[in-house]
Amino acid sequence: MFRPNASEDSCRTRRADASRPSAPSNGSLLDEMDQHGAESPGRPIKPVYRSSAQAEQSAEAILPNAGQASGARIRQDDDASAALEARLQAQWQSVTRIGIGHVLHWLQRGLPIILGMAVLGAVIAFGYASTATPRYTVYTDLIVDPSNFNVTPDDLTAVNPQRDSQLLEVDSKIRVMTSGNVLRQVIRNMKLTEDAEFFKPSLLSSLFGGGTTDATQETRELAVQRMLEERIKATREERSFVVVLSVWTSDPEKSIRLSNAVVEAFQAQLFESSSESAGRIAASINARLDELRASVTKAEEQVEQFKRDNKLQSSAGELTSSRISSALDTQVLDAQQRLIQAETRYNQMRAAVADRRTASATIFDSAAMTTMRGNFTALEQQIGAMTRTYGSRHPRLVAMQSERATLEQAINEEAERILQQAKQESDQARTTLTALRGRSDAERATVFTNNDAQVRLRDLERDARARAAVYETYLTRTNQISERQEIDTSNVRVISNPVPPKTRSWPPATPLLVAGGGVAGAVIGIGLALVFGLFVYLRNVRPQPLAA
Template identity: 40%
Template sequence: MYKLRDASGKAQPVAPIKEPVVESRVRSEPPRKPAYAFSLPQIDVSSLISWLLARWHWILIAAVIGALVGIGYGMSAKPRYTVYTDILVPPANLQVLPNDVYLQNQQSDSQLLDVESKLLVLTSGNVLRRVVNELGLANDPEFVGTGASGFSLGSLFSSKPTVADKTLAAMRSLSERISARRQERSYMITISAWANNPDTAVKVADTLAKAFEEEVAQAEADGAGRAAAALTERLAELKKGASEAEAKVAEFKRDNGLQTTSGELISSQSMAQINIKLVDANARLVEAQSRYNELTASKPNQSNPSGTLQSPTLTGLRSQYAAVKQTVDSMSMTYGSRYPGLIRARSQLGGLEQQISQETGRILRAAQVDLEQAKSVVDALKQQAASARSSVSMDNDAQVRLSDLERDMATKIAIYQTFLTRAGETTERQQLNSTNIRVISSAVPPLRRSWPPRTALLAAGGTFAGLGIGAFLAIGVGLLGAMRNDRKTQKA
């Protein structure tokens, strides 16, 4: 134990490492750059100018090449000739029928929507197909060439293209060559079409406008045709319903004995006529009764001219009686009672009295007969009126049901007649072109091509493009050299 302690005491202690010394040693070392650092050198205007001047021949060569490319493209590219056609498409069509199938919309927003819809119809497949078929574009190499139909591996193994394929190819090519737009705040549509030949472009534009007008007219005719077909299909059922309603009315009249003239039941007319006759018969009865009462109320003197009984015969007899009476009275005062003339006069006077008495009786009997006849006529008419009244009462009850049947019949007939007239008008509407589309300005052959631009402009554009490309290459090469020199400097 002792030795160990002595050895430990004799041993020299080791000095500890101080942290400040280590920190100072680390801070004194310079920072190391990463092995792959990338930085752009500083570039000024003088450097750019020197790079451009050092490689001016590159820029010149690029400009010459650009000019040659522009000239070559302008001389070799297929020209495009664009023509324009203006079409006025008013939303309101011609009013060819008083009750047209299509309503006239007066709202501006709806009118603009109508024009926009027709603008889409202008470039639709139906219109394009009309143009292709009318101009025979399916056989035109310009529209169905390899550029129009494209190239595919399947074409290497496929057979000769069909007419439908050529038509579709021509329609695709035509759709890329035309455009249509509406002028702002107007109903004017401008059509543009281009082709490699100015005459072809004019034909395409004119045919497109014509096909558009025909397609709109055909669309309206087809709509009217569908409406007419729907109305015609409905007509058979409506006609059957109207015929059944008429049959029901006729059967009901026949079963109930209802007969009408001028829209009025015969029983009602008979009742009215009987009432008129009854009024007249009552008037004649009152007159006959009054005359008979007057004749029987008093006993008039048969020889008195002012008596109640008056008749021409009786008046003549009374005149004769008065004359003979005067003669008898005169002769009685002059001659005796046995005087032959007086006897004859008295005998004549007695005969006149007897005739007057007979005429008076005849008049009374005639008045009585007239009274009895008037009573019998009134009684008969009253019986007829009672019978007609009961018949009219029964007919009135049946008339209520008949009125319902007649109203139903009239309604069905009116509907059938309306549908029949409407179907006829709509059918005729198919044959009429009511579109108000007008070509305001037709296409004219252009003076110069629309694409490519003139060769001089292409040459100038190619020259400027070559200058830009050459300058870009010169600056790029100079920038790469500057970056290489900068990296060598950093490594050294």
């Protein structure tokens, strides 16, 4: 059988120490007296009487012996330090000489400890497997798209196309999934404060009937929330927007229900968050709308008041004075044309009268003149015919000539009347033209004045339009945001629903756990056996005697 060398060395060291002669004692008389007294404890001590000379001699002998004693103690301390150092050095040398034989010897001696620890570990593992609460973990896969549905062309939040920013937004939504608001909503929906798995009231609370007050209810929710934080985990797969939600309870069906409740509460929280943000913005804009409405009304009133003060009337976007001035200019041109025509007609009539062409001139175009001209022409024909037939002195011819003279006189009078009428028309046209020119000049001055005033009017109108545009934009935006509150634009989809797990996730199977416990106990036993063997080995090490 294997025997370590350290035991033989220690035996040789002890034999050498026993055969070594004892060193003479250099102690004082008091030490010798103590030794004698120690050797015979039952013997009475006799008093010793000395003379003064003897006392002086004794004192002289004691002083050198005291110095020798202190030196001896110093030498003893040095020897103890040297012995400790020699012992540590011997132990270190012994450690360096440890081999596989020593380890096998220690394991052989500690085999009962190893077997006992293995059995103890297996028993503990079996007890844990029998009493531990099983965990059934379910997994739900979701796609959390950072780009929400774009319901309106100008939504509240802009989409950031950068990949890193999108990943940060997804991570933020993952944190919302396991946030306190979502967990509290799950607790209330599933009534987890009444579930014994999640909340176990203390003995004092059960005895005193607590748990009905609001404070106790908050305490229950807080305790359940802390437990859910340990049981619910959400992680994002690398380089994707896929989020894996893991939930575990002691019941597979309960795990599925809890996972679905977390997803529903998460989606509701996203919608509620966006709805609250939209409502807050809409409330802020509504508060601003009253001021904008008052500002627009004031600006429009200033525009109308300026128009009234400056008599600026517009129609179809054009000032009335400008339209009147344009109309007067047109009338002036027409009056000028009529005046030219009237003067031309008057001059032609006057020339015809002066040339005695009233009967043949077509410028005289009245109905009476036409009739008389027709009669005159017929009478001229009759006179011509009768002259050729009867001669110039026929009585009937004389009568016709007298009738012709009368008709010529009537034609001249009608021509004079038409000439006077033409003169009146010409004078009236000239008067009308003069009046229209005066009114046109006056209206043109008004237009110039209105144009100068219109510069300030346009400035006021621009300000009013700008204020109205801002007000209309805010009003339209408020209506859009109010409608946006009722629309869920969060783009979160479940791509893999939770399914009942085949086996529990913790603890492992009982045989596997018992085997693991036995292996762990055996490893601990091996460690204890090695530590105990090394301790015994080092304790038996003795330093080698120094050569004389």
